[in-house]
Amino acid sequence: MMNDASLLMQADEYGLLTDLYQLTMAACYVGEGLDQRRASFELFVRRLPEGFGYLIAAGLASAIEYLEKFQFTNDQLDGLKATGIFAGAPANFWNLLATGRFSGDVWAVPEGTTVFAHEPILRVEAPLWQAQIVETYLLNAINYQTLIATRAARLRDVAGPEALLLEFGTRRAFSPQGALWAARAALAGGLDATSNVLAALKLGRKPVGTMAHALVMAISALEGSETDAFEAFHRYFPGAALLIDTYNTVAAAKLLGQQAKDSLAGVRIDSGDLITLSQQVRQALPEVPIFASGDLDEQAILRLKQAGACIDGYGLGTKLVTGTPVNGVYKLVDIDGIPVMKESSGKFTYPGRKQIFRSEGGDRLGLAVEATPSQAQGLLIPVMRTGKRIVPTESLETIRDRATQSVAQLPLTTRDVYHPVVPEAEISPALQELTHCTRRGQLATVS
Structure with a gap:
């Protein structure tokens, strides 16, 4: 054997x-x-x-x-x-x-x-x-x-041609091989980029991503504040998009609006009332792209758009790489x-x-x-x-x-x-x- x-x-x-x-x-x-x-x-x-x-x-x-x-x-x-x-x-x-x-x-x-x-x-x-x-x-x-390609095409169709759509599904895909296939199929179906480093490099692409809550929590606990975490991240990745919903999304956005808005590539919101939060973040950061994530699918994006959410791009994971199978x-x-x-x-x-x-x-x-x-x-x-x-x-x-x-x-x-x-x-x-x-x-x- x-x-x-x-x-x-x-x-x-x-x-x-x-x-x-x-x-x-x-x-x-x-x-x-x-x-x-x-x-x-x-x-x-x-x-x-x-x-x-x-x-x-x-x-x-x-x-x-x-x-x-x-x-x-x-x-x-x-x-x-x-x-x-x-x-x-x-x-x-x-x-x-x-x-x-x-x-x-x-x-x-x-x-x-x-x-x-x-x-x-x-x-x-x-x-x-x-x-x-x-x-x-x-x-x-x-x-x-x-x-995966079909879901990606539906997401693109709903979000529109200008939205930045990112594949974040590796941790939810059904296997490591499935994660690689999902990344490729998502790009083929209409998404812009993937966070899967191996898939991106194999496909001749640049991987994308922001940061995790763990960085904010670790630096906040050891060095003092969420702001310290943002500054530390930007020391090594200048202007990179920041995850701002670890503690108080709106407060973080207002602080960034006072300190770093000119060099900020974007902010990501991963939880909460995305409609209200995105509108409030837009007021604090009027020129900064806002990204949303958190178990989103094409129906959720349609509801967000119809409700007037101020979102420029989406990170798609669980609902993209799982779901009712194609029963070929x-x-x-x-x-x-x-x-x-x-x-x-x-x-x-x-x-x-x-x-x-x-x-x-x-x-x-x-x-x-x-x-x-x-x-x-x-x-x-x-x-x-x-x-x-x-x-x-x-x-x-x-x-x-x-x-x-x-x-x-x-x-x-x-x-x-x-x-x-x-x-x-x-x-x-x-x-x-x-x-x-x-x-x-x-x-x-x-x-």
């Missing part, structure tokens, strides 16, 4: 980051001679999270990087064998894992694009065993990052050119390889082989061929601009953060016909 209590994932362990049943099915495919059959799987959501009118596709960069590095080492295979679970697996299964690399094609919606229910965000076309095993990682990467699924739609579909109650899927055709009139979900309608564009583009990336890595600026434009093109009713009207894609006649024929064929097989 492998034994590593740290549970820190390395790139050469990507293959094992999957659910057991992916591997047991792959072994079965080998035994039945199905492993090399060409399969198409599509990743999509059946329904949007409650209160969401759209999703912003994200996580494709992580998905491609994973597929490029997909492998199994000898030590990992020895660990699998030691479990005893695969004692009955065919010998060829181990040879396949030892030498296999992802060799398939991938089509995907570019990051930053709006998508809706039943519209594929990504399609994998590969030998069946490969397409099966990669399901778990792809869902993990795309579901979570799509959630990954389903087989075609095997060796034979369309397949699922008809379980509440879990229906459309058969065949599909394309999203987008026009000013709305979306049409059709077959990948259909001609693109006039005045429309197909959203899924090829991003990998025979296991190799065929598109350049996009900058966060490009993705963010796409997200901003995508949201701006939506009806205001869809952008509503309380009770959005969710668009539904039209189903093309060809897809309707294929669905009918596939259903009829599957019923005949069952009977």
Whole structure:
């Protein structure tokens, strides 16, 4: 057995980051001679999270990087064998894992694009065993990052283009890896910067932040006052934004107005009645940017704006990086050119390889082989061929601009953060016909 209590994932362990049943099915495919059959799987959501009118596709960069590095080492295979679970697996299964690399094609919606229910965000076309095993990682990467990018886009839409939006969610994200993904997805969805130092440097950005209450409390207790704490911080970080709500927010603002307002980059309020406090701080510091934080989300920001709060920027953490998940699924739609579909109650899927055709009139979900309608564009583009990336890595600026434009093109009713009207894609006649024929064929097989 492998034994590593740290549970820190390395790139050469990507293959094992999957659910057991992916591997047991792959072994079965080998035994039945199905492993090399060409399969198409599509990743999509059946329904949007409650209160969401759209999703912003994200996580494709992580998905491609994973597929490029997909492998199994000898030590990992020895660990699998030691479990005893695969004692009955065919010998060829181990040879396949030892030498296999992802060799398939991938089509995907570019990051930053709006998508809706039943519209594929990504399609994998590969030998069946490969397409099966990669399901778990792809869902993990795309579901979570799509959630964060969508929340970021909603925050930007509500706050407006001038507000400074900062990602502060690392301590609330579901894991260290999740924190890095959340930071990137937040920037891709519309936020300006992140406090996560590792994420910022990896992304070629400058990390942002202010100070903590602990500094004020420690220096106040040992050296005398909140003012001493502010002065100490500014000795090493001249003009840096200050956190002013440790004791008395308004009193701190008035004192700063007398002493340091000309060099102050901003003040942050993290608690209390943000409406009243921000208005009072604005009176004391009329030219100083005011930032607010403290479990804020898009609905809270909308309420603050409507109530006349004097806030120039927001720090977003808990509500940004957590919440109702994006429940994406990954389903087989075609095997060796034979369309397949699922008809379980509440879990229906459309058969065949599909394309999203987008026009000013709305979306049409059709077959990948259909001609693109006039005045429309197909959203899924090829991003990998025979296991190799065929598109350049996009900058966060490009993705963010796409997200901003995508949201701006939506009806205001869809952008509503309380009770959005969710668009539904039209189903093309060809897809309707294929669905009918596939259903009829599957019923005949069952009977």
